[in-house]
Amino acid sequence: MKELTCSPHIHSSETTAKIMWSVVIALLPATLASIYFFGLDALRVIIVCIISCYIGEVVSHFVFNRKLKSFDGSEVVTGLLLAFVLPPSIPLWMAGIGGFLAIFLVKELFGGIGFNIFNPALAARSILTVSFPLEMTQFTAPLSYRVDAITTATPLGIIKEGIGGQLPSLWQMFIGNRPGCLGETSILLLVIGAIFLLCRKIITWHIPVSYILTVVVITSIAGQNPIFHILAGGLVLGAFFMATDYVTSPITPKGKIIFGIGCGIITSLIRLKGSYPEGVAYSVIFMNMFVPLIDRYTLPKKFGAIKK
Amino acid sequence: MFQGGVKLVDFKEISKDKVTEDFPAPEKVIIPLSQHTGIPSKPVVKKGDTVLKGQLIGENAGFISSATHSSISGTVAGIENCSLPGGRISTAIIIENDGKDIPVEPVNRNWQDLKPEEIISIVRDSGIVGMGGAAFPSAVKLTIPKGKKADYVILNGCECEPFLTADYRVMIEETDKVVEGLFIICKAIGVKKGYIGIESNKRDLVPLLREAITKFVSEVVVEIKVLPEKYPQGSEKHLIKSVLNKEVPSGGLPVDVGCVVFNIQTALAIRDAVCEGIPLIERVLTVTGLVRNPKNLRTRIGTPVSKILEYCGVELKENTKIVIGGPMMGIQIHTTDIPVIKGTSGILVLPQEFLPEKIQPCIRCGKCIEVCPMRLVPAELGKYAENQKWERCNEFNVSDCIECGCCSYICPAKRPLVDLFKWAKVEIRKAGTK
């Protein structure tokens, strides 16, 4: 007898793999920009991250007896995003450890795709930041690979420490000609990728808009230039690509807005009052923990719910 | 307009312009006694009896029950069990055709002269049930419970399921009768306002319907509502929301917001029963999909599906599946010996998808929440059902799910959400009756 399937008998053509590869496509422009600004260093870090993510997947397949799933591109996304939040000059073995931990520790240990609590890329970055603080805070100046690599402070670092180095102009920061993590610098190309995702309806406006707006409001109140705060640091990368990660963000539109506002508040607080110059990674990870709670209290009201 | 839902490619061109053909009465019909929601009807014939077309063979067995009639003339060959779509088994009366097709004596009535109670009793005796799929006895719907009041009747012409065109053909070919049916229903319930809801892909019906309405002199005002194409527009509760902007309370009935909804073909059947005394013995259905000759067929109740497929030129292959109903809510059948029943709106031949291999874990994309017309959280519900946490399912209102299939359709991980919810509902009901 034939195996019967339940209704519906037609399905949309969207698949997990398609979504993942779309994210990869959306990240491509910024990837190219990072290679342009930081040279082969950037390319090497990206390749190492992606490969180590795969290694993590294969190892967890053996350790947890898990079915090795088909090539759905989620490791490429994680690897790419991890590479994007690492400094270009990071030793490759560190990037490798990061990629492996992102998949093995942060994702597979919690049950694999769909079950992780924290954003794998950002959690791995945080592990690397506390483990190797020196290497994780050394940033090379953009385009300096053509002569010889110079270490310099990021715009946010300059503001935080109050000394040394000249702030890049807003335009330079917009196109990405500034020191910083590998993929976070080119706001222009990140936004192009983000628009692609918005048009593909893979991400919604809720989290990025509420996130960035909150940062704008708080930094303006604090008397700082909000445009500077958008362009400097990883806010755009975080708001469009990290905080919107399906698995680790709330599922309802209302919850997404709350999540974005929470991220924005924590990011601004860390930037303005905290000891780190940048707070996107920690704020997203922090808010990740609240996702089940937010989900619980932002359930949509069911159709025909009796009004009390 | 209701929230959620999906926009589907409707595939209606395949059979949209095929004029309804009469499917010749088969040599043998299998008429199940449980074609409707509620108690099965009680057989009143025995093996060897001769029956006429339209003769009562199963009588009403309770309040929520319905009568059953023979759809051909011939002899009763036996009373046996037969399987129905969805794995149900029902007692069925098998009648061998004598080829004469002798009907019971026709009547000619003018509905204007009838009292509402008389109309309702005719409807009950004629075995009319909702023909959109749910097969709820129409007479029960026409009887407004005490303490409640109906102000509107809505005729459901949405046919929001892709592929299906039977209702559309009926509305084109039998416009007058359908509209007359609506007036009869209004009279039976005693309301002054009727609506006909159609989706915008059937806009060409508007002048036809409008013309038909003018043919009847009545105090009832009928309005045609052209609604945007969005699945599941044809769901009773969502149609009411779209037409009247009222939400039927959870667990309630349409009549709680003063409204009663009937399917197009049900209206036609009511009209035929009231004016001509013809009980429900045939219906129009669409045969489409991977079919050489897609058709809209007027078929006798009890015709085996295999005969229809043969007629339309369907070769059964390993990689095809037969679905009774539309692609979103229809039920796949394992054998073509199943008869056409009152709620069969279409027979669909689709390619078999080997879904179980494609199922992946939920990635919480939230698309199912966006599309759920009942505003539930299918993603979470699915996880609870998968882990057999029935109390949690109940807490998250799985019982409100209308099984429209939007969530499963949209899910990028191809999770069998509807399947899980059906399971959860069964388990909850089991726990409830213990």
Next chain:
Amino acid sequence: MKLIEPKNFFAGIWKENPIFFLMLGLCPLLAVSSSLKDALGMGIAFIFVLTGANITVSLIRRFVPSHIRIPVFIVVIATFVTIADYSLAAYLPKLHRNLGVYLPLMVVNCIILGRAEAFASKNNILNSALDGLGMGLGFTLAIVIIAILRELPGQGTLFGIRTFGENYKPFLIMIMPPGAFFVIGFLIALKNSIGGRKRC
């Protein structure tokens, strides 16, 4: 029960290990396992307090009415903890400083109170002493293993001696609180996969 039963001693070390099986007393375990030296000191102090408290509780078990047993246990435990505290401060001041607040916090450690309540108040002195020694050794074993697994990668040293050479880049997270959680999680998983899963 017999006067002396050796299995009471071994239960604490492996089968009913207070950390990996009972999952009690995780606070000092997480806090002072970042270096092997401190961990060993903590372990020894722990064995002393646990054995002493067990013996004393067993000794007085017949005189203490059940409704005041908990305060009495606390007083007994606090006495031993204070003795340990003074002695360490007097003779091993550096270790005393490294253990910091976690030494006095032993007073409320659930392993010690738990053993007093669950074992020592129901068994004779010898068995209670064995139980205290076993449980204490189990705790020490656990904290030492965790300390090795944290100090080695986290500082590149063992007992303060460099093991991986000058060029080793310490994996600092291992000597921070998260590292303790990682290690303890993996060890519990390992124990469960070897010794059968604990059914809850």
Next chain:
Amino acid sequence: MKKKDIIIGLLIIFIITSLSGYLLAQVYKVTKPKIEQQKKDEGQKLYKEIFPEGVEFTEEKEYIAVYDDEKKLLGRIYHIVQAGYGGPIVIKAGFDTEGKVKGVRILEHSETPGLGAKITEKSFLNQFAGKSGKKLYLKKYDKEGTIDAITGATISSKAVSDGVIKIQEKIKAEGKINETD
């Protein structure tokens, strides 16, 4: 519960508490001198590290005065708490009578391990010895500064240097520097 039970319970608790109190008192008696000696030794060791020439260290109100074996005042050791990167940094810094730094030690801090925590390393702290005035500034912050910040931990380094400078200014203001300078 009967009254008798309560009284018996109280009695037992009283006996046990008294016994343990007595025991602890004995232990305390034995260990107290040891503990005090340890504390003193520790302090002396630290002062000696900061001020190797010093022989006698006496605690004054705001500082610790350092004398040589002929009771001549050599300098003072100050204590200051400065906000660092991860929290307060407790610094002890010794100055000779001319106002030059003799030595700097960090007592407590909560800087990032592997980064800011390097302020406790001698290679960093020894930079201060023998310096005074603007030379105590970090190179990054002042043209005349001579202190190299720890790579990647400018804020922690600056906190130490700021702390030392603050004491220096205080000494100057209080006129505790010999006019010979």
